[in-house]
Structure formats: structure tokens, C-alpha cells
Amino acid sequence: MGTLQTTFPAEIQAAIANYPPGRQASAVLRLLYLAQAAYGHLTPEAIDEVSGILHMDPTQVRGVAGFYTLFLEHPHGGYVVQYCNDLPCALRGADDFLPVVAEKLGCRPGETSADGLFTLECVMCLAACDHAPMMQVNLEYVLDLTPEKLDALVAEWRAKAAANPPRRPPFGFGPPSEMAAPHG
Amino acid sequence: MGEMHVVLRHRDIPDLHDLDVYVAHGGYAQLKRAVTTMQPAEVLDIVKASGLRGRGGAGFPTGLKWSFCPRDVYPKYIVVNNDESEPGTFKDHELTLRNPHQVIEGAALAAYAIGAQAVYIYCRGEFWQEMKVLEAAVARARAAGWLGQRLHGTDYTCEVYVTPGAGAYICGEETALLNSLEGELGQPRLKPPFPAVAGLYARPTVVNNTETLANVPPIVEKGAAWFKAIGTEKSPGTKVFCLSGHVERPGNYEVPLGTPFEDLMALAGGVWKGRALKAIMPAGASSPVTPAAKLAGLPLDWERVAAAGSTLGSASFIVLDETTDMVWVADKTTRFFQHESCGKCSPCREGTYWLKQVYRRLVAGQGTAADVDLIGDIARQIDGKCFCPLGEFALSAPRSTLQLFREDYDRAAAGAAAQNGQAHA
Incomplete structure (x- = not known):
């Protein structure tokens, strides 16, 4: 298990449950935030772990990560x-x-x-x-x-x-909501 | 005309973001009434008859948009466009933080009207705080039985989910938003099919702006006639105007549509520092500048702002006083659109890049008269050739400032000539 899954196991499941069964790719933005929090920035390992969890092509996940301004591809300050x-x-x-x-x-x-x-x-x-x-x-x-x-x-x-030295994560989601019933 | 708070009700009711306060002021009663006593078509008809138009920029009739969904295809979705990113726009920011339940109830009423059982509230990634507020609001409303499974003993279910963006202006375009929500790059889709037919997960989907949906509970409560009595015939209701830039008191002001320009400016204390007005951008960075002369006495609704040569859009008024250099303004907006081009089509991707180079030269005092002509040339190669409207948005400020304030451009180009002259002397 990678750093993301050992750090945020419950959060990952809750994020995926926000979307209908089979539509787990919708959780990619939430998972990238979590990966960023777990790894500090989106390293190749972080991208690979997200794509493995969501059954997505790593190239697609890398493309998504590169498309948005809030995903950090190199180390940042606290x-x-x-x-x-x-x-x-x-x-x-x-x-x-x-x-x-x-x-x-x-x-x-x-x-x-x-x-x-x-x-x-x-x-x-x-x-x-x-x-x-x-x-x-x-x-x-x-x-x-x-x-x-x-x-x-x-x-x-x-x-x-x-x-208390700042944790690496500049930003990332805390536990996603338990507000709605999981799909399926 | 003064302020009238239909959606900014929290300005009059303290702690309206709290579920108990919202319910004490009639909150979720309309959703309950609709689900337990009304047919979905009745809700749709009220909204249609009210003449409510989309508050996100396009001004498209909301009820009509809902009615495009085919009746017998399931599941359907309501998606709330809370990706507020247009420079100068900050109304949904206030609405979701201070009056989140009215947005949620409006979205749930829309869901009931079209037969959707799931709502996604898509928030721009920078709305971290807003997402926390919305998630907490949904969780509390659900725990209290206002949302969720088998509402009020009926077989109608409405689940509301908050979903993040991650920083991309283009995701305010509804099909780009849907792609983003599906885990794709946030780039626009070819239309048709429109989202009403094939939207989220290729299912019938209505994408509505946050402010639009916040209008729905009061419309269902008080009726179409009440709503139509506010504003103008073709632009009924109130609108939240975001006033930024050179005004004494920047902020959100909710007034009936059709309010004269001067009345709105007076609410914000007028142009700052006692200066004269040069122009405004009435729909943020994507709208053509409207000069002061055309604003005198102008009733602010979609038709008449369009007739004045601009667009009301989301009513994000960027106010520019008499000292403003319009070349500098267009440089700023060009920088924005170049940064935010999604890269899908080359006229926007390449055109905004070259436009930026020209403006950089002009504001750095290194431009020439030929650069001023070049702006028009580049604009012609972008105009009408982009995949989505956002490419053309990039041309609004350059073209309108060049047309209306040519002297600012000549001065920028002359500055370069003088510098060059000195360098060669």
C-alpha cells in the first residue's frame, strides 16, 4: 500500500462513495488533493497510486494534475x-x-x-x-x-x-463528508 | 431604487447559515410542500412562468432549460455551477458562505422538478471554506430529514454532494465543468448534444448557477406573479451586482433588475476619491467596456446593457475611474485569458499568447503603432473561430478599449517612439 492509502484510507473510500458505482474517476480531483497532502506534492509515485486506486490510466491522471492550478508538481513551502x-x-x-x-x-x-x-x-x-x-x-x-x-x-x-513545524500538506481535503448516502 | 434582498437574505437575518435559523424563517418548507403536495411539473411551471433567467452570465430562461430534459430517461442530475471565477465576480462566494441552505433548497427543488435524485455542487477549488460550509449544511439538513432518502415519507429521494474543482476558469463553462466532474480534463464538449439530453455521465443534466437556484425557493413560495412584479418585463427579479475597482464601497448589492446605473453606484458611494467615471466592465473581465456617456440613466437589465454595446452577464461591475489607462486594463484581462485558456483550440490558445506579447510591449513602453494594428489582426484570427465562447471573451477588453479609447493606445505607442528617439539620440 502506498503513502496515500496508508494515510487516508477512510477518506479515499468516502470520496469515491460520492459518485455512482463505476464512476470512480469522478473522485480523481479529491484523491489528488489527498495525495498532495500525503506526499507533499504530486510526485510520480503519488500519480501512480491515484491511478491505481481509481483504475485510471496514469497518463490521464498526470494530464488532470497538470491542467489545474491547485495541484503542485514540485515542493512548496509550508x-x-x-x-x-x-x-x-x-x-x-x-x-x-x-x-x-x-x-x-x-x-x-x-x-x-x-x-x-x-x-x-x-x-x-x-x-x-x-x-x-x-x-x-x-x-x-x-x-x-x-x-x-x-x-x-x-x-x-x-x-x-x-x-510545531508545518506539516507538508499545503492544502488537501480533510475527511470528505459523510453527509449523503453512498451511491449503490 | 434601493436594495432588495431575495437571495442575500442573510443581510437582514443574522445567522441564516444556521439550519435552525433558516428553518425558523420558512426554510425547507417549500421543498417539503413540493415533494408532498405538488407534481414535479407544477414546480417547473411556476419557475417557467416566473421568467427567472440564469444569473451566471447567459441570462437563459431557467424553466425552459429545465424543460429540455427528456421525461423518461433516468437517472437525471442537477449540477450547481459554483465555479465562480470571472474576475470581478464574488456573489456566489457570499451566498454559499452566508446563505448556503437557500442554494441547497433551490437545487433540491430543481431536482424534484426535473426528476433528478442527485445534486452535485461543483465549487472552484479555491472555495475550500465554501465547500466546508456547504458540506456541513448538507449534513445537518440531511440529519434533520430535509434531504436524503424517501423524503417526508414519499418515495422521492434527493441526495446532495459537494464536489471540488481545482483552479480552472474554463470549468465555469457548463460542459467543461461536466468533463471536470467526470475526471476528464476540464475542457468544453462539442454541442449538441446539450447537457439536458446528455450531460453528466451522458444522462439528462441541468447545470444552473448558484444565484439562479437561490431564487427558486422564494419563487415557489410566493409565486410567479410576485417575482414578475420585481424588475422588468423581460428581466424579472433582483440581481446581485458585484461592484469592484474604483468605487467607495466595493461589495455585493442586490437590486431589482432595471435599476438605473446611478442608483446602483450611489449604493456603493459612487466613484472613489471624488473622481469622474471613465468606464465600467459590466460583466467582469470578459465584457466590453462601457463608457461613462452610455451609462448615464441606463436601466440595468440584460436587454438594455446589450443595447448599450456590452453585456450584463453575471453583473460584475468593474469600475474604472478617469485616471485608468485602458491599455493597462486590456493587458490585465489578456494576461488572465492567456493563463486560463484551456488549450483545446488553437485560436484561443495561440491567439491569447500573441496578444499577451503585444500588450506586454505596449505597457513596457516598447510598443509601436504597428503593435496597435497587430491587436486588431490577432483579434480577427480569434473571433468566430474558437471552440467555446471563452475564446472570444478574451477579445472584449482589447477590442472595446481600442475602439473607444484609442488615445490611450496612441500614447502607449508614442511613449515607445519617444524612448526610442532618446535611445538613438
Whole structure:
């Protein structure tokens, strides 16, 4: 059994149960999130394990993983900072604020900080244009950014990391819902 | 005209996201009434008669879309398009976080109307928090007997599942969404067949936007006539307008369709910093810019915004003040569409790439007059040649800004000429 199956056995079954019998390929996005959480990023082994579980061609799973922006194909920092500088945010100063974010995190867009704590990425619209400048950190919204707010958050993240190094998973699904009856 | 909260009811009712509060305010009563006392066709007829149109952008009549599903083919599916990704759009974000049960009840009523027993709520991958809220809401509603197997002692079953995307604008296109949901690349399908005939798993499927479905419980409760009395004849009801960019108070404002532009802007405090308006993009990055002169007194509904040369779409107003450089705006939207091109067809994939190179030169002060002409040339090679409408969306800002604000382009090109002159002097 691979790392994914030993880490998230129940979550895998619950994810597949969200879809009708024989349609397990529908669970590929959920499983890729879980694989990302288990492996840290989508290594070839992670892709192979997902394709084995879902009876999918590894090439297809690799294609799916490459198609979407939230799947990480190389190692990232413990905090993945996705900063929006798309048009609506940029109209409210997001381009000007970007160097402030880069300086405080200690990495430029597309890079990971030397301590391995942060990866900064510039991303397209995150559907929170009324709170620019804004970003998501491991998919949690951080809105209405100011230098002071950012200082406080960075200090908090550093303190957390010092006490308890962040787990590798930047993001991944927790246990999928048990809300609906499994199909079949 | 002021705000009217048909879907943003949580603005008036604290903690409406909580099941008990939602039920105390009439929640899930319409679903129960429909399942226990109404025929599916009655629900469909009410929605059809209400004139409700899709709130995701196309404005297609919702009841008509439902009626395209063949009666005797099973299983059928309702898919909620919660893949809100258009730059400038953030209404479904608020709706699913703050009023999730109204979305779920609307989806379940749609399912009953077409004879579907499963609903998939497809959320963009970045909506991690929204998915948690929706999953918790569905779990609680199901535990309380409002959803699930054999509802209210009938033989009707409705299960609701939350399903993730993973970051791809194209998945807002309904057939790309269905491919994504089936574990394929999120690329659009050739139509026909339309999803109503062969959608999810090649079964009859209706894909509706989140806001559209949130309108359904109040319509079923209060009737088609009530809904038609709001808004305009051809665009009934309210609409959530997302105001972003250069306004004093960016945010969501729900007003009756047909509300004059000035009234909407007044709710958001007008253009920021006391500046004058240059233009807006009324449907996010994919819509042609509409200049201030055409907006004066404009009633905001689908017909009249179209007559003004743009599209109301999802009503995502990106407001641009008088200081805005339109070349910079088009560079931003071009960058977006190049990044989000799904790669299926070459006019979009290659065309947006070349368009981006031209704009990069122009905003860097390295463009020339020939580059300005090149934009038109590239646009002609994309226009009408793409597999899905999203390719053409990439042309909205470049074409409209070039046509309406040519002086911004000439200035960008002249800047390059001056720099070159200096370099050679």
C-alpha cells in the first residue's frame, strides 16, 4: 500500500462513495488533493497510486494534475501564499502592495523563502475583489491586507512553525463528508 | 431604487447559515410542500412562468432549460455551477458562505422538478471554506430529514454532494465543468448534444448557477406573479451586482433588475476619491467596456446593457475611474485569458499568447503603432473561430478599449517612439 492509502484510507473510500458505482474517476480531483497532502506534492509515485486506486490510466491522471492550478508538481513551502493581482484587485493597489508581501515573506513571486516556510504565487481572481488587496494562504482567505496586518500574520505563522513545524500538506481535503448516502 | 434582498437574505437575518435559523424563517418548507403536495411539473411551471433567467452570465430562461430534459430517461442530475471565477465576480462566494441552505433548497427543488435524485455542487477549488460550509449544511439538513432518502415519507429521494474543482476558469463553462466532474480534463464538449439530453455521465443534466437556484425557493413560495412584479418585463427579479475597482464601497448589492446605473453606484458611494467615471466592465473581465456617456440613466437589465454595446452577464461591475489607462486594463484581462485558456483550440490558445506579447510591449513602453494594428489582426484570427465562447471573451477588453479609447493606445505607442528617439539620440 502506498503513502496515500496508508494515510487516508477512510477518506479515499468516502470520496469515491460520492459518485455512482463505476464512476470512480469522478473522485480523481479529491484523491489528488489527498495525495498532495500525503506526499507533499504530486510526485510520480503519488500519480501512480491515484491511478491505481481509481483504475485510471496514469497518463490521464498526470494530464488532470497538470491542467489545474491547485495541484503542485514540485515542493512548496509550508504556507502557500496565493496573492491576487488580477484586474479588480490591481485597481485597488494590489500591484503596489505585492513588493510589501514579497519583502515580508522573504521570497519573490514564484519562489519559496530560504527557510522553506513560504511559497509566494501571483494568481488570478479569487472572488473576493471587494476586499483587495487579498490573498489565500493554504486556501484560507486573508482579506483587506495592510502592512500591519501582514506583519502580525507573518509573526504568528513563524511562531507556529517554530513550535510545531508545518506539516507538508499545503492544502488537501480533510475527511470528505459523510453527509449523503453512498451511491449503490 | 434601493436594495432588495431575495437571495442575500442573510443581510437582514443574522445567522441564516444556521439550519435552525433558516428553518425558523420558512426554510425547507417549500421543498417539503413540493415533494408532498405538488407534481414535479407544477414546480417547473411556476419557475417557467416566473421568467427567472440564469444569473451566471447567459441570462437563459431557467424553466425552459429545465424543460429540455427528456421525461423518461433516468437517472437525471442537477449540477450547481459554483465555479465562480470571472474576475470581478464574488456573489456566489457570499451566498454559499452566508446563505448556503437557500442554494441547497433551490437545487433540491430543481431536482424534484426535473426528476433528478442527485445534486452535485461543483465549487472552484479555491472555495475550500465554501465547500466546508456547504458540506456541513448538507449534513445537518440531511440529519434533520430535509434531504436524503424517501423524503417526508414519499418515495422521492434527493441526495446532495459537494464536489471540488481545482483552479480552472474554463470549468465555469457548463460542459467543461461536466468533463471536470467526470475526471476528464476540464475542457468544453462539442454541442449538441446539450447537457439536458446528455450531460453528466451522458444522462439528462441541468447545470444552473448558484444565484439562479437561490431564487427558486422564494419563487415557489410566493409565486410567479410576485417575482414578475420585481424588475422588468423581460428581466424579472433582483440581481446581485458585484461592484469592484474604483468605487467607495466595493461589495455585493442586490437590486431589482432595471435599476438605473446611478442608483446602483450611489449604493456603493459612487466613484472613489471624488473622481469622474471613465468606464465600467459590466460583466467582469470578459465584457466590453462601457463608457461613462452610455451609462448615464441606463436601466440595468440584460436587454438594455446589450443595447448599450456590452453585456450584463453575471453583473460584475468593474469600475474604472478617469485616471485608468485602458491599455493597462486590456493587458490585465489578456494576461488572465492567456493563463486560463484551456488549450483545446488553437485560436484561443495561440491567439491569447500573441496578444499577451503585444500588450506586454505596449505597457513596457516598447510598443509601436504597428503593435496597435497587430491587436486588431490577432483579434480577427480569434473571433468566430474558437471552440467555446471563452475564446472570444478574451477579445472584449482589447477590442472595446481600442475602439473607444484609442488615445490611450496612441500614447502607449508614442511613449515607445519617444524612448526610442532618446535611445538613438
